[in-house]
Structure formats: C-alpha cells, structure tokens
Amino acid sequence: MFSHNTELFVILTFVSGSAALYCLSCTDSVSPRHCHTVRKCSEGEVCFTESHTSENGAVVYDTGCATSQTCRTKRAHHDKIKSLHGVDPHYHHSQCMECCSSHLCNNQGCGQPGYPMTRGPACFDCQQVSDPMLCDKIKVCEINQVCYLQKEMEFGDVLFASSCINKHACTSDVDIFGKRNLQSCSRCCLADLCNNECGDLAFPSSTSTSSLASTTTVTPSTTQAPRSMGSRGREFFTLFMKNYRALRNLTVYITTNNETTVKILTSPHLNANIQSVFNFTSNFKLDLPLNLDCEYFTVEPKGLILQTSELSSVTIFDSFYLTSNDGTLIIPTQKLSNKYIVSSTDPHYTDSDYYSQFAIGALYNRTNVEIIFKFKHNTPLTIQGKSYRDGDIFTVMLERFDTLQIAHTTDLSGSFITSTKPIAVFSGNRCQDLKDGCSHMVTQLPPTTEIDTQYIIPPFYHNAGTLIQVLSENRSSITSSVGSSVSNFHLNEKGYKNIEVTSNVTTVIESDHPVLVTAFGMGIPYHPYVTVVPGVHQYLDYYKIIVPAGYEENFICVIVSSQSLNSLRINGFSVSHYTSVYQSALTLTKHFSIRTFKVQSGTFVLSTTDASQFGLFVYGHRHADGYGFAGNFVHP
Structure with a gap:
C-alpha cells in the first residue's frame, strides 16, 4: 500500500487510432473490476484507473475516459481532474493513475486484480432501452453464459433488452424475455460487448485492413462483429x-x-x-x-x-x-x-x-x-x-x-x-x-x-x-x-x-x-x-x-x-x-x-x-x- 502522501502515475500503453473505446466509468469503487457502468470515449481518448483515499480514509478507485495528454502529464493540482470524463472532482490524496487502450482494460490497475481468467463475456445489461447503443450498464457473465440482445415491440414502441443468458437457451425456441410481440432481431454472441447491435449482418468489403504482430495470439475475424460457438x-x-x-x-x-x-x-x-x-x-x-x-x-x-x-x-x-x-x-x-x-x-x-x-x-x-x-x-x-x-x-x-x-x-x-x-x-x-x-x-x-x-x-x-x-x-x-x-x-x-x-x-x-x-x-x-x-x-x-x-x-x-x-x-x-x-x-x-x-x-x-x-x-x-x-x- 502506498503512503497517503505519495503520488505515482504509470502509463501502460497508448494508441493513436481513431476507434472509440468502451471504458469502465465509476466513482469510488471498492475495486475497478466491480464497476458496472461503461462510457464510450471520445475519439483519441484512453481508459484510466485512479486510486485515492476517500473523505473517510478508505482507498477507493475511479475509472473512466481521459485524453492521452492527461495521462502523460503528472498532475500537480486537483482541478486537472476535471478533464477526466465521468468522474467527480473530489479527490483526496491521489495515489496512482494508470492508462490503457483496449475495451474495458481498466477493469484492473493500481495494484488491483482484473476480471478472472475463467469467465464468460462482459455483456451489455439493460432491460429496456430505445437503442441498444444507449446501454451503459454491463455484467460479466458466468462461464456457461453468452451475451444476448432482443428487439421487442410493446404498445407500438420498439424496445431493446440485453443481458447474459445460458448458452443452451440460445439454441432453443424459448421466449427468453417473456414478450409476446418479438421482432426479427434475436441473437447471442460470445465476445465482450458484442450485444449492442441489432440488425442484418453487414458484409465487409473485400479489402483487408487488419495488421497483427507475429507474436499475437488474438485472432480477429474479417467480419464486422465475429460471433461463434466453437465450430459455429x-x-x-x-x-x-x-x-x-x-x-x-x-x-x-x-x-x-x-x-x-x-x-x-x-x-x-x-x-x-x-x-x-x-x-x-x-x-x-x-x-x-x-x-x-x-x-x-x-x-x-x-x-x-x-x-x-x-x-x-x-x-x-x-x-x-x-x-x-x-x-x-x-x-x-x-x-x-x-x-x-x-x-x-x-x-x-x-x-x-x-x-x-x-x-x-x-x-x-x-x-x-x-x-x-x-x-x-x-x-x-x-x-x-x-x-x-x-x-x-x-x-x-x-x-x-x-x-x-x-x-x-x-x-x-x-x-x-x-x-x-x-x-x-x-x-x-x-x-x-x-x-x-x-x-x-x-x-x-x-x-x-x-x-x-x-x-x-x-x-x-x-x-x-x-x-x-x-x-x-x-x-x-x-x-x-x-x-x-x-x-x-x-x-x-x-x-x-x-x-x-x-x-x-x-x-x-x-x-x-x-x-x-x-x-x-x-x-x-x-x-x-x-x-x-x-x-x-x-x-x-x-x-x-x-x-x-x-x-x-x-x-x-x-x-x-x-x-x-x-x-x-x-x-x-x-x-x-x-x-x-x-x-x-x-x-x-x-x-x-x-x-x-x-x-x-x-x-x-x-x-x-x-x-x-x-x-x-x-x-x-x-x-x-x-x-x-x-x-x-x-x-x-
């Protein structure tokens, strides 16, 4: 544990690409991974995790989006915290700040563990929104679960529900959300944050833009939103x-x-x-x-x-x-x-x-x-x-x-x-x-x-x-x-x-x-x-x-x-x-x-x-x- 009068700022990685990140965004969490709210960052922003002591002396964690410049600059004054989107400016004795540049990467940092290695995907978790892109709540699924998105109609209004769901239910004809008037979109997927788009599959162009280092173990698909279950x-x-x-x-x-x-x-x-x-x-x-x-x-x-x-x-x-x-x-x-x-x-x-x-x-x-x-x-x-x-x-x-x-x-x-x-x-x-x-x-x-x-x-x-x-x-x-x-x-x-x-x-x-x-x-x-x-x-x-x-x-x-x-x-x-x-x-x-x-x-x-x-x-x-x-x- 750092002493209360110590400030440490660590920069993990940065990206200059234009793709917007989804970052955890919470104030005073007991640990970064227990934050269940996400924010879609502005272009060029990265995710951050910061630890500080609250007014009652407990060590708590704030997460959100920040500019790369903010992450590079060691902040000497508390008012600079206003550039960190989604976090209240009430810090006391900041101890650590870490930045990273992949979706939900700030589920760990400042000495705190991240999501467990064995888990299901992190899914959007909103029971009723007018557009699935508006959902800002997530849930980490159990190992036997996948992400789910359902388009529904109620009183003439189009609604969307998203959640975790048992894998087996994805292959059944059960009406999972209990709505009788369902629209055409109903899908399951396995990747983190994959369940916020509902519509026809968009075929990509025949020109590849992927670039991977030779040491990578990540396997991207050339489709827009890869989803599979084993060989499917x-x-x-x-x-x-x-x-x-x-x-x-x-x-x-x-x-x-x-x-x-x-x-x-x-x-x-x-x-x-x-x-x-x-x-x-x-x-x-x-x-x-x-x-x-x-x-x-x-x-x-x-x-x-x-x-x-x-x-x-x-x-x-x-x-x-x-x-x-x-x-x-x-x-x-x-x-x-x-x-x-x-x-x-x-x-x-x-x-x-x-x-x-x-x-x-x-x-x-x-x-x-x-x-x-x-x-x-x-x-x-x-x-x-x-x-x-x-x-x-x-x-x-x-x-x-x-x-x-x-x-x-x-x-x-x-x-x-x-x-x-x-x-x-x-x-x-x-x-x-x-x-x-x-x-x-x-x-x-x-x-x-x-x-x-x-x-x-x-x-x-x-x-x-x-x-x-x-x-x-x-x-x-x-x-x-x-x-x-x-x-x-x-x-x-x-x-x-x-x-x-x-x-x-x-x-x-x-x-x-x-x-x-x-x-x-x-x-x-x-x-x-x-x-x-x-x-x-x-x-x-x-x-x-x-x-x-x-x-x-x-x-x-x-x-x-x-x-x-x-x-x-x-x-x-x-x-x-x-x-x-x-x-x-x-x-x-x-x-x-x-x-x-x-x-x-x-x-x-x-x-x-x-x-x-x-x-x-x-x-x-x-x-x-x-x-x-x-x-x-x-x-x-």
Whole structure:
C-alpha cells in the first residue's frame, strides 16, 4: 500500500487510432473490476484507473475516459481532474493513475486484480432501452453464459433488452424475455460487448485492413462483429488440397437454424465461375469447380471466404472421387491464428500420388509465412530451385486469398508454421495406403492456441484399426491409456508420436502441455481417412451436421458423460431410437459413455436437454474409400 502522501502515475500503453473505446466509468469503487457502468470515449481518448483515499480514509478507485495528454502529464493540482470524463472532482490524496487502450482494460490497475481468467463475456445489461447503443450498464457473465440482445415491440414502441443468458437457451425456441410481440432481431454472441447491435449482418468489403504482430495470439475475424460457438460461426476460409483423382465437383455443406444469406468472396485474380450470393434455410450443398484445387509449390489465388448472416457450420469434401475422398470440418475465421503444427503420415510409396502434404491460405494482404520443415527421412525438397532439408526454414509472403501447397515423399509431420497474420492450414496425404488401398486424406488444422490437454479417441467401427498421432509445440509429458494398458512418453519441442491401436478399444491421451491429436482410420476393407480429435474441453452441447450420400455405411460417434446419456437427443429422439454398434465407458475427469450409431445419410441435429457438452465424430465407408470429420475441434 502506498503512503497517503505519495503520488505515482504509470502509463501502460497508448494508441493513436481513431476507434472509440468502451471504458469502465465509476466513482469510488471498492475495486475497478466491480464497476458496472461503461462510457464510450471520445475519439483519441484512453481508459484510466485512479486510486485515492476517500473523505473517510478508505482507498477507493475511479475509472473512466481521459485524453492521452492527461495521462502523460503528472498532475500537480486537483482541478486537472476535471478533464477526466465521468468522474467527480473530489479527490483526496491521489495515489496512482494508470492508462490503457483496449475495451474495458481498466477493469484492473493500481495494484488491483482484473476480471478472472475463467469467465464468460462482459455483456451489455439493460432491460429496456430505445437503442441498444444507449446501454451503459454491463455484467460479466458466468462461464456457461453468452451475451444476448432482443428487439421487442410493446404498445407500438420498439424496445431493446440485453443481458447474459445460458448458452443452451440460445439454441432453443424459448421466449427468453417473456414478450409476446418479438421482432426479427434475436441473437447471442460470445465476445465482450458484442450485444449492442441489432440488425442484418453487414458484409465487409473485400479489402483487408487488419495488421497483427507475429507474436499475437488474438485472432480477429474479417467480419464486422465475429460471433461463434466453437465450430459455429459467420465467416469461414477454405481451400482444396490436391487429390489423387478429381472426377467430380468440390463440395461444401453448410448448416444453420434459420433462413440464411451466404456470400462467397474470392480473389479478383481467380479464374472460376462461382455464384457469389445465395439464400437457403436449414442446410445447403454447394458444388464448386475442380480447378480450385491447389497445385504444388505455387502461390495461387484459390482461397474462398464464406460469410453467413446466421451462425452456421461448414464441412467440405475434397474432390469427390469415388475411391479417393475425405471431408473436414471448417472452423470460423475468428478461431484462426498464426501458429500451426502439421499432421500427416509417411507416404507408402515414394511417388507424387502418395505425397505427404499441407496447404496454407491467407486471410489478409502482406502476410509473411515461415515454415520450419521437419522430414521423417532427410530427403531434400526443392522449392523454386532451392533445396531444403530437415530443419531448414522457408519463407513466403501471401496476399489475401492466396494459397500455397507443399508436398514431399517423406512425412512432413511436425513441420511448424508461423505467420504475421492469421492463416488457415490444411494437411493430410494426397493418397495413402495405411493397410490396404490408397485414399485421399485431408483435415483442417486448429492453431496451437486452440488445442487441449485431454483427449478421448474411440475406435473407428468396422475398420482395421486407428493410427493416433500426438504432436506438441513444446516439450511435453504424456500418458497414453489404450484400453487397460497405460504408458508414458515424452515429446520434445515440435515432436510427435504415432500410436497404432486395434479396432475395438478406446484410447485416452493426457498431457501436461497442450497437444494436437489426430486419428487416421486404417483401411480393410475401407481405405483410410483422417480427422482432428476434439479435446475434452472442446465438447459442445449442440451440433448440426450433414452425413453425405453415396456411402455404404455411415456412423455417428458421441462421447458424453454417463449421467447425461439419457438427455442426448439426435433429431429429437433419444439414443434408444438408434442402432448402437459400439459402446464403452471410461473415467477421466468424470465418467464418460461412448456410443457409435449407424445412421443413414441426411441432416442431423444433436443436443442435450440438460445442456451437458459432448464430443462428436462422423465417418463413413464405401468400397475402397472412407471419410471422417469431427463436430468441433476448437474451444467453445
């Protein structure tokens, strides 16, 4: 504690941008984080926190907006406090002043702790305003809550209500605010202060203005107001890696709960005929031309950005060839970041048809990408006339929508990719023979900011086994439980380990540091496929997915807490309605039940009536082919 006659003024950071900040604005709070009033600052102002002693001798805290000049100037006279907007000029014995320049950043300062690390979003909290932008009260939600905004009509007047709300209520048809005459705007969102705009989604221009430092872990979306729940979002970046054969269209599946407008953004340099705007309700299948698949070692403008007016989920199937195909979930752009570790397998044969490969797509102009290669066999790789070996670094600059695909005749797993701005990364094999026969394998990769420490990997039913790959950005100690067999191993930085298991056991991976886990379905009689495994902390309480047509058999596998198994609903039916072909149970942080159901093709909505979260895998087989993807593999 400072003595009462001490003055200390600390400047944390300043910005010169024109974007107005939202700052906490209270007088005589017992701590900055207990202030529940916000003020939208004037252009060029920053947030401040100041501690002082009140008239009764207690240390209290004032917060609000201030000019940068005020923050830079050590104030010697109390009358200068009048330049601090929203604070009464009655200071006694000022002790500390700190300034900062991001929304709600003055929830801490002057030695006081800020919001807890584990929390829900900070939401606007007004039960009745004529314009949501007029709300000046906030509330920090619980971990299982999100922000909510509702437009209402009462006595002919338009009113808005905002608050925190349980995540599960966002997917229900319950009239949350108890009003009977509701207007079209009703939405939930996850980001701090996201619930003060109500209206149609505003699509941004195709010109990116984002600029991120290479060390950032914040992942902005190119939409105006990013909102997502795990894999559900309003903007997605996709590309298509090269397949063994390409006889049919590239396919995109989109699901949503409401009538939705989709806009497809492409590079002006792309030579392809693609419909740019369309509308649908519930689900949609979009076929794209084959010439969108990426060539090797060439920068091409082949990336696509899909923007949806409602929360949606997206999966793609990469070159729908009858005996060489795979699918992957596409994660929203606000979940993308700038660090990735590659997962693939060692090619069965050393020719181009079996390449280990990965592809990178840029969301922003002037994105610098660095690749640290890791080769299982130190066979040189030639790119643009230069030879690269294991441990060598390749750099390239990409513009918005640019793609670059890298391939090798040896396993590229463990190669590490960094960038100065968020990118999308996909990996797999052009075609691979893991047990019997070759098939294409592809998955989008989550950034290392979106990986977990605990994983449950069920077996792929009616298959020869599962190849599990564990990859780590940092040195990690890992416990692997395969059935009743437990083993421990260590991974060095950028290291990985393959674990092959039989077709009837469930595997658990636990690590002291976050790791990426992928699973490869091993053929006989069906050829291989790959999916990222969702971490236990990445499970959701709601999914809407499409099981594609054209396969002899399809399966949905769920991992749910045993006490919530009876609350699981699949298209409105309890699990007893479906044919279970595999089941097991295990105890991790709690008791889990694993169930695999055989299903037909079509649209499936999976949820729990008690809002408990669960994991989801979707996969299927046909002669000499298979596909697989997860329902989610990023944090909620």
